[in-house]
Amino acid sequence: MIDPRRPEDDAPPPDLPYQLAWRSSEVRAGAHRGKREGAGGFFRDVAPLLRSPDPRRLDLRVSARDPFEGLHVRRFEQKATVTVYALVDVSASMGFRGASDKMRLAADLCAALASAVRRAGDAFGLIGCDAEVQKELTFLATRARGSEVEMLRRLRNFTPRGAGTGGMVDAAALVGGGRKVIFLISDFYMPRPEIEAIFGALARHDIIPIVLSDTAELERLPRWGLLSLTDLEVGRRRLVVMRPRLWEAWQRRSGRRRADLKSIAGRYGRTPFVVEDRIDWERLSGYLAGGVA
Amino acid sequence: MNLALTYPWVLALIPLALLPLTFAIQRRQGYPSLAGVEPDGLSRAVDIGLHLLGALAILSLLAAIGGLHLKGQTVERVGEGSHVVLLLDRSSSMDETFAGKQATETEASKSSVARELMREFINRRDHDRFGVAAFSTMAMPVLPITSHKDAVLGAVDAITRPGLAYTNVGQGLALALSMHEADPTAASRAILLVSDGAAVIDRRVQERLREQIAKRPVNLYWLYLRTAGAPGIFDPPREGVPDTPQAMPERHLNLFFQSLKVPYRAFEAENPEAIADAIEEIDKLERNPIRYQERIPEIDLSDLAYGIAAGTLLLLLLAKLAEVRLETGGALTRSKAGSTVAAARQATDNETKRLKEAA
Numbered sequence: 001m002i003d004p005r006r007p008e009d010d011a012p013p014p015d016l017p018y019q020l021a022w023r024s025s026e027v028r029a030g031a032h033r034g035k036r037e038g039a040g041g042f043f044r045d046v047a048p049l050l051r052s053p054d055p056r057r058l059d060l061r062v063s064a065r066d067p068f069e070g071l072h073v074r075r076f077e078q079k080a081t082v083t084v085y086a087l088v089d090v091s092a093s094m095g096f097r098g099a100s101d102k103m104r105l106a107a108d109l110c111a112a113l114a115s116a117v118r119r120a121g122d123a124f125g126l127i128g129c130d131a132e133v134q135k136e137l138t139f140l141a142t143r144a145r146g147s148e149v150e151m152l153r154r155l156r157n158f159t160p161r162g163a164g165t166g167g168m169v170d171a172a173a174l175v176g177g178g179r180k181v182i183f184l185i186s187d188f189y190m191p192r193p194e195i196e197a198i199f200g201a202l203a204r205h206d207i208i209p210i211v212l213s214d215t216a217e218l219e220r221l222p223r224w225g226l227l228s229l230t231d232l233e234v235g236r237r238r239l240v241v242m243r244p245r246l247w248e249a250w251q252r253r254s255g256r257r258r259a260d261l262k263s264i265a266g267r268y269g270r271t272p273f274v275v276e277d278r279i280d281w282e283r284l285s286g287y288l289a290g291g292v293a
Numbered sequence: 294m295n296l297a298l299t300y301p302w303v304l305a306l307i308p309l310a311l312l313p314l315t316f317a318i319q320r321r322q323g324y325p326s327l328a329g330v331e332p333d334g335l336s337r338a339v340d341i342g343l344h345l346l347g348a349l350a351i352l353s354l355l356a357a358i359g360g361l362h363l364k365g366q367t368v369e370r371v372g373e374g375s376h377v378v379l380l381l382d383r384s385s386s387m388d389e390t391f392a393g394k395q396a397t398e399t400e401a402s403k404s405s406v407a408r409e410l411m412r413e414f415i416n417r418r419d420h421d422r423f424g425v426a427a428f429s430t431m432a433m434p435v436l437p438i439t440s441h442k443d444a445v446l447g448a449v450d451a452i453t454r455p456g457l458a459y460t461n462v463g464q465g466l467a468l469a470l471s472m473h474e475a476d477p478t479a480a481s482r483a484i485l486l487v488s489d490g491a492a493v494i495d496r497r498v499q500e501r502l503r504e505q506i507a508k509r510p511v512n513l514y515w516l517y518l519r520t521a522g523a524p525g526i527f528d529p530p531r532e533g534v535p536d537t538p539q540a541m542p543e544r545h546l547n548l549f550f551q552s553l554k555v556p557y558r559a560f561e562a563e564n565p566e567a568i569a570d571a572i573e574e575i576d577k578l579e580r581n582p583i584r585y586q587e588r589i590p591e592i593d594l595s596d597l598a599y600g601i602a603a604g605t606l607l608l609l610l611l612a613k614l615a616e617v618r619l620e621t622g623g624a625l626t627r628s629k630a631g632s633t634v635a636a637a638r639q640a641t642d643n644e645t646k647r648l649k650e651a652a
Contacts, residue, residue, distance in 0.1 A: 096323055098619060217619070227322070227617055227619070228321060229322055230322060231326060237321065239343070246333055246336075250330070253331050
């Protein structure tokens, strides 16, 4: 299986620099800004020696300036690790194959993420869910090297067949407390209350929504003709008499849906990143670095 | 409506018509979520319409194969008319003209004049049923009482054939009455006796006729085609001529008819116009309500059914041709499980390789 639309330069970069606008509270030294003080990293503040008894970091200038002749030491931020989770929607709707294969896009994205997370020394976990959390796709975050090979193998072999996205909410419990980075990978074909429920359940984390969309399901819909569509999840069939007016209404509807998602995601910190047909790695890197799409 | 099938076993195939209601003619195409599809009334109507068209196509094909037809039937209606037995004199004198001569090109014989006028009479009376009997030496049943006009007209046409010798009115009347007896329906009945002469009716025959008439009363019309010089029906006996049936058969036949106590009219006609007037008169008199049967022929509906089937199939074909597919672009379809596994394995290998490089 060779994808003609994926030349070598389209391959995922070895690193995705995900920068965080918050400080990790993890203890382990890592690549991100942490909440704890320790050696190295950014200068944080100056504290009396008695409170932070590390005479190696005596700040002479501040100590000399102190009219009470107290001794002060500099304190530095400890760079910390974060835990990164990829929450992948594996409901049947992700099995849609138009210009691309959404499940493969999701797997590619997870592969790139896993490798980037490894390089940063962070922990990576993967949870696949449809109406419930899929047992065979539940990998709690780990730093173990090579663990992602099994995750990705199972993700690539997984045939989406479930319906619903309720599992995302359940997955929040598995992810646990403590702020983490959550990549929410889905086509977001779900009603607004459901989206809100998922974001609400994951509210304490840094949610990075990645929308997998396909031009064949929207922009490249035929303008004329009879179209027989079957809902991949529910299995219901519907005949659509395509005509330009309906086509435009359809685009408007999807525009509204995306705007809804954007406003919900915005409330939780980040705007969604939309993947159309193929992953634009450069743009994704920029999005992860800058925090905006 | 009286629908029927030539081959009723096609009814066993009727459940096939349910198939189009459950299956669609279009190829199924997956779509992530119908919630993303703009709801559209027209689409819905077309969808339902196509399903129904499919069912209709199968039903009409079955109807056509089964030979759907409207059954022929007889309908009883009520109109004006009666059952008339035409009792025609076939004696040879009928072949002469009113002047008692041989018929020529210009002057028609009595029988042919009577025939023409009777044809007109028969054609004018839509709901009547006619029987035809003839008599000369003996009575001849020609046609029992029937509603087949063509047969009646044919029988009437036959009276222009050369006639026979004598005039046996008594037996003719007996035959006409028995024809009425053979007809069981309740209708106004009439006997139209057309003759150009009379004969003595035997006293015993007279008694029998009285009995028959008492059993089944009929309206009696006597159209007497009087030849010039022949004695009239209503003429009183002349001086010196004895008033006996032998001497004046016409007068005495009339008297006999009058004594039958049934509605009776005698018309004496000396020329074609007089016959026409007489028949007009009879036409006016015989206006009684009658129940008559109307035959409705069988109508074959299979052509119509084939037409409907062809029309619906054409529409379905157009719908099939109008079908479009989602543009799949250059995407690969993971149709086979084997290729999926192979791809996954390759991807895993790539993953491992990358990990090694990273390490």
